[in-house]
Structure formats: C-alpha cells, structure tokens
Amino acid sequence: MLLDIRNVAKTFAGADAPVLSDVSLALDRGQSLALTGESGSGKSTFLHLAAGLDTPDAGTVAIDGTVLGTLDDAGRARLRRGTVGLVFQQFNLIPSLDAGANIAFQARLAGRHDAAWCAALADRLGLSPHLRKYPEELSGGQQQRVAIARTLAARPALVLADEPTGNLDEATGDAVLTLLLELVAETGAGLLLVTHSTRLADRLEMRRHLSAGRLSQ
Amino acid sequence: MMAAGLQALLSHWRRRPGQLATLILGLALATALWSGVQAINAEARASYDRAAAALGETRHAQLLPAVGETLPQERFVALRREGWLVSPVIDGRIEAAGTSVRLIGIDPLSAPGDVAPRGFKGGNGLAAFMLPPGELYTHPDTAPALAAAVGASVIPAAGIAPGTAIGDVGLVQRLLDRPGQLTRLIVLPDQPLGRPGLDQIAPDMTLRTPDQGSDVARLTDSFHLNLAAFGLLSFAVGLFIVHGAIGLAFEQRRPVFRTLRALGLPLSRLIALLVAELLVLASLAAVLGMVLGYGIATALLPDVAATLRGLYGADVAGSLSLRPAWWAAGLGIALAGTTLAAVGALIRVARLPLLAPAQPRAWARGNAGTIRAQAGAAAVLALVSVLAARYGTGLVAGFAMLGALLLATALILPAILSGALALGARLARGALAEWFWADTRQQLPGLSLALMALLLALAANIGVGTMVSSFRLTFTGWLDQRLASELYVTARDEAEAERLRAWLAPRADAVLPIWSVEARVADAPVFLYGVADHPTYRDHWPLLDALPGVWDAVAAGEAILVNEQLALRQGLAPGDGLPLPGGWTPVIAGIYSDYGNPTGQALIGLDRFTALYPDAPRLRYGLRTDDPQALSRALTEEFGLPPENLIDQAAIKAFSLQVFERTFTVTGALNVLTLAIAGFAILTSLLTLARMRQPQLAPVWALGLTRARLARLEVLRALLLAALTLACAVPAGLALAWALLNVINVAAFGWRLPMHLFPLDWLRLGVLSALAAVLAALWPARRLARTPPSELLKVFAHER
Structure with a gap:
C-alpha cells in the first residue's frame, strides 16, 4: 500500500475537541482520492499528517511500507524529498528562484533531476515562455502550474494537494486540475486531494468526507 | 477619533514588545555614545573656560613676554607709571600631595572685577586675601591636597577649574619661589588717553587680544573634534538601527494604516499620530541613552583627563557635572535623528494607496531601482570626497571628506553584495546551493541597513586601528632616534x-x-x-x-x-x-x-x-655615557638630586608611550562600542526577519529539508554576509586610515605619518566580526530549529 493511515488522532494544544479522531484511510499507486469537508473539519491537518509534516497523537501513518513514527526529523525530510509531492493552495513557490529553478528544485534536492522531463512538464503546463520569470511576476494560475510542475518533476510516488485551486477562479481552477489529474495518471502516482468543493471532488476516482474529525464515505 | 486611532496604532507595540525594545534601545545606544562624547568634551571645555576666565584670557587683552616665561615685577610698575592700566598675574605649578596644582596669583586692587575668584567678597575679605597667611581659592576636589601642602587658608570654590588655585600675587610668588616675577599683565579695557605706545615702552612684550582665545582651548580643539567625530560616527551607526526598526514597524502596520483611513481617519491626522508616537518613543530613548551616555563618559573621562594633562598640560575635572545644555542637546539630537530616520517611512505612508491590497509587503523589499539609486548617491558622495581631499583645506574639509567617503561606502554596499551573491548563484552547483545564494540575495534588502552599520563600524575599526598602529610604530622608532642621550x-x-x-x-x-x-x-x-x-x-x-x-x-x-x-x-x-x-x-x-x-x-x-x-x-x-646607572648613582650621591630631576632614557620612553597609549584608550573604547552597536543591529535585523522568513522557509522545509539544516544555513548566511561586508570594509578602512594620517592628522596636529599595513589585525577583526555575526544568527537559528511543525504549517493553512 502506498499510503496507509490507521486510527490516527490529533488534538491541538488548547483545543476543546480533537481535530481528528480515529481516522483510517488507504491509497495505492495510480489511485486518486478526494477528501472533502467544511472549513475547520481537519482536512489540512490530515494532509499534513499524511505528508509527515506533523505527527499524530495516536495511530500510524505509513508511506510505501515505512511507518513515519519510526523516523526522526531527518528521516521524514528524506521521505518527503524522495517520495512525496506537495501542492499548496497558496502555491508556496520559492520567491528567490525563477520559475525554471522552482520547477527543478525538488527533483534536484531528491537527486532525480531530469531536464527533459522538466522541459516537457513546462511545455505541457504552458510555462515554457515564463521559465525566467520570478513568482511575483506570474499570475495566480501560472504560479499554481509551476507548483504542480515542481511536484511532478521529482516523479513522486504520492502527490498530496491541499486546495490546489482554492485561490484560482473557476475556469483556471478547472484547467489546472485537469492538467494535474492527467499528469498524475501518466506518472502512475497516487493522489490525495483536499478540497471543500464537491464539484471538483467528483472528478476523482474516490471520495471521502471529513466531518468533526471523523471520516465518512 | 484621535484616541481610537492612537489606540489602534499603539496596539502594535503591545503585540511586538521586542520590536519596541529594539527601536528604543537602538536610539538609546546611538544617543548614548553621542551624548557620552559630548559630556566629555563639555566638561573639558568648561574646565578650559574656567581656567581661562580666571586669568581673564577670554575677556581681557594680555601683555606677555615675547621671549621667556616671566617678566620682572618692575615692568608692571613702570607701565603703571607710564599710564597703562595693567594688572599683574603670576602663573605656575607646585606639587601638592602628589598632584600638580596650577597656582595663579592676581592683584585684587588692580585686577578687573571679573578676574577675582567666584565667592571672593572684597571688603573685609580683601585683607584676609592679601595679608599673611593669605587665602587660596580652589576647586573643591583640589582643596584637600592643597591645604596639606601650603600654609595659607584654602577656600573651596566650585567656579574654579580643577587643579587650579587663585591667590594674591605676593602669596603665589612666595609659594612658587619666584619673588618679584610675573608671567603676564592683564590690560584693562578702559585706558587713559595720551599714554605712550607699547612699541616704545615694551618692545620686548607682545599684546594678545581676548578674541584669540586661550592657548589650551586652541591646542585641544583638534583633540575634541576627533572625539566629536567619533561620537557622530557612532550615532550614525545607531541611526541605521533606528531606521530599520521604524521601517519594519511601519511596514507591518500598513494594513492598519489603510483600515484606519478607510474608516475615516484623515491622512494628516494619521501622520500627526505617527509623528507624535515617534516623538514620545524618541524622548524615552533619549533619556535612557543619556543615562547610558553619562555612564560611558564617567568611565572614559579619567583617561581623557590624563591624556589632556599629559599632552597639553590642560587640567580637566575627573568627575562629570550634569549641564542643562547637555541634556537639551542630547534630547535634540535623539529627536532629530529619529525624524531623519523616519522621514522615508512617513513619506511612504503619505503615498499609501487606499485601495491597494491590504497585506504587508516583505519588509523593505528592495529592488534593482533602489540599489541603483543608492549606488548613484554613493558615486556622487565619492566624488564629493575626492573633491574635498583635492581642494579642501583644514579639519572641516577633512571630516567632510571622511563623512562622504564612509557614507559612499555604506551606500554602495548593497550593490556590491548583490553582485557578489548573483555571481555566487551563477557559480553554485546543486539545488540547495543555488537556493542558498538566491535566497541570501533576497534577504539583502532586509539586512542591508544592519550590514551598512557593520561596514561603518568595521571600516572605522580598520581605519582608526591602522592609524593608531602606524602612529605607534613610527612613534616608537622616532623616540629611539630622538631620545639618544642615556x-x-x-x-x-x-x-x-x-x-x-x-x-x-x-x-x-x-x-x-x-x-x-x-x-x-x-x-x-x-x-x-x-x-x-x-x-x-x-x-x-x-x-x-x-x-x-x-x-x-x-x-x-x-x-x-x-x-x-x-x-x-x-x-x-x-x-x-x-x-x-x-x-x-x-x-x-x-x-x-x-x-x-x-x-x-x-x-x-x-x-x-x-x-x-x-x-x-x-x-x-x-x-x-656608556654606564648610565653608575653615572646616575654618582650624580645622586654628589648633588642629592631628587628622582624627578634625574631621568634615564627608558623612563622617558615609558612615560611617552604611556601618554601615547592613554591618548588612544578613548578611541579604542569608542571603536569597540561602535562595533557592539553594529552587532546589535545585525541581531535585531535577523530576529525581526526570522519571523517574516517563515513563509519563505516553510516550503523548503516541506519539500524535504530539516529545520536543523535550515537553521545551519541561516548561520552560514550570516557568516557569508559578514565576510563579504568585511571584504568591503578593508579597502574602505584603508582609505579612512589614509585620510586620517594624511589629512586629519596634518590639519589637527600638524604631523604627517607614514602608513603601515597590519593584515593580522584585519584577520583578528574578521574573526571578531564573524563571531559577532554567528552569535547574532545563533538565536534566530536556534528558534528556527525549534519551531514546532504546527507553527510552520500555519504558512500553508493561511492562519498567519
């Protein structure tokens, strides 16, 4: 199993109720799953646990058979570098690098840089004319396409996307999501996408709903 | 409306107490060095003025012997007989309980009224002053030593310079063992008509008019100007901190400014509130700074007093008096400095578009335009410096040249660093290295003010250090030549x-x-x-x-x-x-x-x-002689000479070097304090940047770098920037040293010195500045390494 989450729970300090309670979920290569829920339902927290960015209070998270709880900080960082690709709602590009360098960044960190693949991704995402531009010179849609290219350039086994179209208008968001789904399918990665939009969620193979910290179909 | 607006503005400081402390401490440190130096100068000048006033030097013309130090008392009598209204003065030194005291003898009957010591009543007191055993008026600090050494009655009087005593001319002649001798004659302002000219009756005497000032004040002017220049440099370094802190506070409150205006607060009221807020903060900082300055001055004054005594024979009080003018000047310079540092930020607020996005942009985000403008200003200042060096004369031109040179170097620094970092990025191999160079370049605008402050401090350190070491090397070699007798x-x-x-x-x-x-x-x-x-x-x-x-x-x-x-x-x-x-x-x-x-x-x-x-x-x-010790012993046995009358070469050299070292003790201390302020500037900049850096660092962490590694890179970044700044500071410091040796020293003291280079000193300074940068970076780096993931995740969860 690519992503195997079992009975995780998480409560933030000072909070009255847990943000996640006994949540389990599994995802394999080539599968895509949409996680929906209202604002504050714990979607992003769940995604952060899945990426190894945060640790659960209870339960386990395993990626490709490796239980994240057995890894130290450096081990989790290595796993994120090599296996996980993240797409954020705010794009979170590196402002000091131009679009081309941003796209290649994670692949180079992971030691899997393939210039031809990066160029192909840029071409597919319509970014070729903008590779020398810095993030602040790009539109929101262009920035999100750079973020997607950065994620896929490293050929991650697992793509985790947090509201990837949340900051884009509907038409741009649809186009960006189409490209993301196509490219994930081509690379054979597993995709876990967090969104509050049921319309977008319907475009993925599977769908789960998170409400008050618990998962439902 | 104003109260509500003020409340909204002040709430920022409640949430950012560290930033408030930085602003106040930065301005306080700047004011401290400036006011400390001013307090020293004011104390010294007050001492000169009191000494000069006691002699009537500043208010009355004087007749002095053209050659030699004394004139016979008969000359006074002769001049009076010829119709000249003159008053005799004898001036000399005695040893009293191990300290040298300057004795001034006056004749209260013929002296102008304003020459008499403060507290001297005349009338019945006249007899006590003139008749044996006589009275000596002296500074309260000097009274105990003098009372033990002389038979006369010693009366403490605060208006007299320390180390100085005033008595009747006859009493002082007796104490100095110079019967019938005078050192000068005071010429009274109203003289009778028809008296013969001085060229006929006193061709061997020169007339000095009061506007020529006292010799001591004139001789020590350059020394005090040097101190004042150093104080001003420290103040300028401090202002960089203030400028940075104000800029940051204003940038972070941009959304508040916009909201306040959108809610109906007029722009003029907003600006007025901000100015009032700054003036209150500057006043607080000024008071704190002046208390610190008083401490610095108290610590440094004994060395300054010893230097002035050793070099110029000038007596300066060893303790400070608090003068209202000093408080006013300190407050004034702090307010002026804050205003200067805040002008740019206030203009930006005035131009703030009401409908622009209400997010704080990256603090002081620089752009190529700003760097180009700074480089252009640097070129103009460099030209001013060259023109001042080429065509200017005197100390003022010298300091104008130095000021322009230092400011030009500071302003060109961001352009040089940006170029060097761009080159580094081009040469870098690997994603992380490329990111490191590019990210460092991006941090430059936020750090440039602190780096400029560091550059000024390092350049001053190298420049003054090279000057002092060159001077020391030349001086010791010169002493060996000059003191040839054993x-x-x-x-x-x-x-x-x-x-x-x-x-x-x-x-x-x-x-x-x-x-x-x-x-x-x-x-x-x-x-x-x-x-x-x-x-x-x-x-x-x-x-x-x-x-x-x-x-x-x-x-x-x-x-x-x-x-x-x-x-x-x-x-x-x-x-x-x-x-x-x-x-x-x-x-x-x-x-x-x-x-x-x-x-x-x-x-x-x-x-x-x-x-x-x-x-x-x-x-x-x-x-x-081949055997100075034997000759010295024989001389002592034969003539019974006291030790101070028989000095060997080594003792004179040691004394001369001691005077030399004390002269530069103050400079050294100011140098260290300026460097400390620059270190503080880096620390505060890094701390304030650290919080804003999270949105830039969190994605890199999320993409697979540990917080510890990121923290190490932050320390490395501070080290790299300090090293690059030092590389720029070395040529700037050498240019400063050249100017000090060839322009300032010549104008101030009248001697030109060869310049020597001391690369080991630069190395030591390099290690010191690297240490300062690492220490400054360690705290924010440690905070980054320990930042909980939940804090970094807020970057992605839009909760910041």
Whole structure:
C-alpha cells in the first residue's frame, strides 16, 4: 500500500475537541482520492499528517511500507524529498528562484533531476515562455502550474494537494486540475486531494468526507 | 477619533514588545555614545573656560613676554607709571600631595572685577586675601591636597577649574619661589588717553587680544573634534538601527494604516499620530541613552583627563557635572535623528494607496531601482570626497571628506553584495546551493541597513586601528632616534647647573645642553631650543627634509631647524626665512618630525641661542655615557638630586608611550562600542526577519529539508554576509586610515605619518566580526530549529 493511515488522532494544544479522531484511510499507486469537508473539519491537518509534516497523537501513518513514527526529523525530510509531492493552495513557490529553478528544485534536492522531463512538464503546463520569470511576476494560475510542475518533476510516488485551486477562479481552477489529474495518471502516482468543493471532488476516482474529525464515505 | 486611532496604532507595540525594545534601545545606544562624547568634551571645555576666565584670557587683552616665561615685577610698575592700566598675574605649578596644582596669583586692587575668584567678597575679605597667611581659592576636589601642602587658608570654590588655585600675587610668588616675577599683565579695557605706545615702552612684550582665545582651548580643539567625530560616527551607526526598526514597524502596520483611513481617519491626522508616537518613543530613548551616555563618559573621562594633562598640560575635572545644555542637546539630537530616520517611512505612508491590497509587503523589499539609486548617491558622495581631499583645506574639509567617503561606502554596499551573491548563484552547483545564494540575495534588502552599520563600524575599526598602529610604530622608532642621550638631568638652580657642568665634563662622554625659551612666533607659542654641535644630533635627529650641510649651517648660527607642525602651520619649507623674537630672521635649513608635541619648536645653534636669549634658563642637560646607572648613582650621591630631576632614557620612553597609549584608550573604547552597536543591529535585523522568513522557509522545509539544516544555513548566511561586508570594509578602512594620517592628522596636529599595513589585525577583526555575526544568527537559528511543525504549517493553512 502506498499510503496507509490507521486510527490516527490529533488534538491541538488548547483545543476543546480533537481535530481528528480515529481516522483510517488507504491509497495505492495510480489511485486518486478526494477528501472533502467544511472549513475547520481537519482536512489540512490530515494532509499534513499524511505528508509527515506533523505527527499524530495516536495511530500510524505509513508511506510505501515505512511507518513515519519510526523516523526522526531527518528521516521524514528524506521521505518527503524522495517520495512525496506537495501542492499548496497558496502555491508556496520559492520567491528567490525563477520559475525554471522552482520547477527543478525538488527533483534536484531528491537527486532525480531530469531536464527533459522538466522541459516537457513546462511545455505541457504552458510555462515554457515564463521559465525566467520570478513568482511575483506570474499570475495566480501560472504560479499554481509551476507548483504542480515542481511536484511532478521529482516523479513522486504520492502527490498530496491541499486546495490546489482554492485561490484560482473557476475556469483556471478547472484547467489546472485537469492538467494535474492527467499528469498524475501518466506518472502512475497516487493522489490525495483536499478540497471543500464537491464539484471538483467528483472528478476523482474516490471520495471521502471529513466531518468533526471523523471520516465518512 | 484621535484616541481610537492612537489606540489602534499603539496596539502594535503591545503585540511586538521586542520590536519596541529594539527601536528604543537602538536610539538609546546611538544617543548614548553621542551624548557620552559630548559630556566629555563639555566638561573639558568648561574646565578650559574656567581656567581661562580666571586669568581673564577670554575677556581681557594680555601683555606677555615675547621671549621667556616671566617678566620682572618692575615692568608692571613702570607701565603703571607710564599710564597703562595693567594688572599683574603670576602663573605656575607646585606639587601638592602628589598632584600638580596650577597656582595663579592676581592683584585684587588692580585686577578687573571679573578676574577675582567666584565667592571672593572684597571688603573685609580683601585683607584676609592679601595679608599673611593669605587665602587660596580652589576647586573643591583640589582643596584637600592643597591645604596639606601650603600654609595659607584654602577656600573651596566650585567656579574654579580643577587643579587650579587663585591667590594674591605676593602669596603665589612666595609659594612658587619666584619673588618679584610675573608671567603676564592683564590690560584693562578702559585706558587713559595720551599714554605712550607699547612699541616704545615694551618692545620686548607682545599684546594678545581676548578674541584669540586661550592657548589650551586652541591646542585641544583638534583633540575634541576627533572625539566629536567619533561620537557622530557612532550615532550614525545607531541611526541605521533606528531606521530599520521604524521601517519594519511601519511596514507591518500598513494594513492598519489603510483600515484606519478607510474608516475615516484623515491622512494628516494619521501622520500627526505617527509623528507624535515617534516623538514620545524618541524622548524615552533619549533619556535612557543619556543615562547610558553619562555612564560611558564617567568611565572614559579619567583617561581623557590624563591624556589632556599629559599632552597639553590642560587640567580637566575627573568627575562629570550634569549641564542643562547637555541634556537639551542630547534630547535634540535623539529627536532629530529619529525624524531623519523616519522621514522615508512617513513619506511612504503619505503615498499609501487606499485601495491597494491590504497585506504587508516583505519588509523593505528592495529592488534593482533602489540599489541603483543608492549606488548613484554613493558615486556622487565619492566624488564629493575626492573633491574635498583635492581642494579642501583644514579639519572641516577633512571630516567632510571622511563623512562622504564612509557614507559612499555604506551606500554602495548593497550593490556590491548583490553582485557578489548573483555571481555566487551563477557559480553554485546543486539545488540547495543555488537556493542558498538566491535566497541570501533576497534577504539583502532586509539586512542591508544592519550590514551598512557593520561596514561603518568595521571600516572605522580598520581605519582608526591602522592609524593608531602606524602612529605607534613610527612613534616608537622616532623616540629611539630622538631620545639618544642615556640620561637627562635638571639642575635646581643656575649655580647648581654650573657645578653640574664642571663635575660632568670629565665623567660623561658628552654633556648636551637642553636650553629653551618660550616665545611667540606669528602669535602662537613656540619653544626655541639651543642645540650643541654634536654627532648625537647629526647622527640621530629625525630630519624629514633638509638643505645640504644642514648641521654645519645650524652650528655656525646661520640657519635653524623647525619641527613639522610649525612648518605646516606657517607653510614653511627649507630655504624660507622665519622672523624670531630678538630681531633675527634665520633661514630654515631643515624640518624634523616631532610627534606628540602640539606646539611649534625651532632649534638654534647653541652659540647663537645664548647670544640671542642670554636669560634662558640653563638647567637641563642630556648626558651621553656608556654606564648610565653608575653615572646616575654618582650624580645622586654628589648633588642629592631628587628622582624627578634625574631621568634615564627608558623612563622617558615609558612615560611617552604611556601618554601615547592613554591618548588612544578613548578611541579604542569608542571603536569597540561602535562595533557592539553594529552587532546589535545585525541581531535585531535577523530576529525581526526570522519571523517574516517563515513563509519563505516553510516550503523548503516541506519539500524535504530539516529545520536543523535550515537553521545551519541561516548561520552560514550570516557568516557569508559578514565576510563579504568585511571584504568591503578593508579597502574602505584603508582609505579612512589614509585620510586620517594624511589629512586629519596634518590639519589637527600638524604631523604627517607614514602608513603601515597590519593584515593580522584585519584577520583578528574578521574573526571578531564573524563571531559577532554567528552569535547574532545563533538565536534566530536556534528558534528556527525549534519551531514546532504546527507553527510552520500555519504558512500553508493561511492562519498567519
């Protein structure tokens, strides 16, 4: 199993109720799953646990058979570098690098840089004319396409996307999501996408709903 | 409306107490150094003024002997008989309980009213002042020592300079053992008509008008100007911190400003509120800074007082008085500095578009335009500096040149660093290295003010350090040349001097007279020395420039030598003539270096000297001998000379070097404090940037770098920037040293020094600045390494 989450729970300090309670979920290569829920339902927290960015209070998270709880900080960082690709709602590009360098960044960190693949991704995402531009010179849609290219350039086994179209208008968001789904399918990665939009969620193979910290179909 | 607006603005500081502390501390540190130096200067100047006022120097014309230090009392009587309203003064020093006290004797009956010591009542008090045992008015600090040493009644009076006492002329003549002698005559302002001219009745005396100021004040002016310049430099370094802190506070409150305006607060009211807020903060900082400044001045004043006493013979109080003018000046400079630092930020607020996105942009995000503008300003300032060096004269032009040079170097720094970092990024291999260089370049605008402050501090350190070390090297070499005699002996009177000469003739290899008179040449004090024709001088004297056959011409009484400061001050060169008192205008045959001496000096062949100035005391001698210790012992046994009258070469060298080192103790301390302020600037910049850096660092962490590694890279970044800044500071510091040695020293002291390079000192400074940068970076780096993931995740969860 690519992503195997079992009975995780998480409560933030000072909070009255847990943000996640006994949540389990599994995802394999080539599968895509949409996680929906209202604002504050714990979607992003769940995604952060899945990426190894945060640790659960209870339960386990395993990626490709490796239980994240057995890894130290450096081990989790290595796993994120090599296996996980993240797409954020705010794009979170590196402002000091131009679009081309941003796209290649994670692949180079992971030691899997393939210039031809990066160029192909840029071409597919319509970014070729903008590779020398810095993030602040790009539109929101262009920035999100750079973020997607950065994620896929490293050929991650697992793509985790947090509201990837949340900051884009509907038409741009649809186009960006189409490209993301196509490219994930081509690379054979597993995709876990967090969104509050049921319309977008319907475009993925599977769908789960998170409400008050618990998962439902 | 104003209250609500103020509440909204002030709430920022409640949430950011660290930033408030940075702003207040930055301004307080800047004010501290400035006001500390000002307090020292004010105390010293007040002492000079009190001493000068006691002599009436600043208010009344004076008659002084053209040659020598004293005139017979009969001259006073003769001038009075001729109708001149003059009043006698005797001035000299005595040892009292181990300290040197300046005694000033006046005649209360003929002296102008404002010359009498404060507290002196006249009337019945007149008899007590004039009749035995007499009264001495002195500074309260000096009273105990003086009371133990003299028989007269000692009366403490706060208005008198420390180390100075005023009494009746007869009493002081007795205490100084100079019966019937005076040192000067005060010329009263209203003189009767029809009296004969001074050129007829006193051709051997010179008239000094009151507007020429006192000799001590004039001599020490350059020393105080140097201190003031250093204080100003420290203040400028501090202002960089203030500018940065204000800029940050304003940038972070942009959304608040916009909201307040959108809710109906007029722009003018907003600006007024911000100005009022700044003035309140600046006033708080000023008071704190002045308390710190008082502490600095109290710590440094004893060294300054010792320097002024050693170099110039000026008495300065060892303790500080708090003067209202000093408080006012400190407050004023703090408010002016804050205003200067805030002008740019206030203009940006005034131009803030009401409908632009209400998010704070990255603090002081620089762009190529800003860097280009700074580089352009740097080029203009560099040109000003070159023009001031080429065409300017005097200290003011020298300091204008230095100021322009330092400011130009600071302003060009971001462009140089940006270029160097861009080059680094191009040469970098690997994603992380590329990101590191590019990210460092992106941090530059936020750090540039702190780095400019560091550059100024480092350049000042290198410049002043090179100047002091060059001076020390030259000075010690010069002392070896100049102090060729093994022993220096001073007789207590002329009879003893004659016996000494006879006794020494068969026992010493050479007995070299050191006879001198004080004279006024071009209305400035100059010491004229008689010099024997001896290989000691021919072989050792440190000549800078000379005509051929210089020593033969001097020995023959045809020419003289002058010291460098006299030559520079009067624009003299070998071959020129110099009119001397006594109606002789000899040719200048050579110029010699005379470091550490603030006054002019001329050497005259001994025969010519004794012919011209037969009354010159003949008490001092330099002795050449193979066995100075044996000769010293024999002299002591034979003549019973006190230790201070028999000094060996090593003791004089040690004393001279001690004076030298104390002179630069203050400079060294100010140097260290300026560097400390720059270190503080880096720390505060890094701390404030650290919080804003999270949105930039969190994605890199999320993409697979550990927080610990990111923290190490932050430390490395600080180290890299400090190293690059030091690389820029070295040439700037050397340019500063050149200017100090060749422009400022020449204008201030009258001597030019060769420049030596001390790369090991730069290395030490490099290690120090690297250490400062690492220490400054460690705290924010440690915070980054320990930032909980939940905090970093807020970047992605839009909760920031």
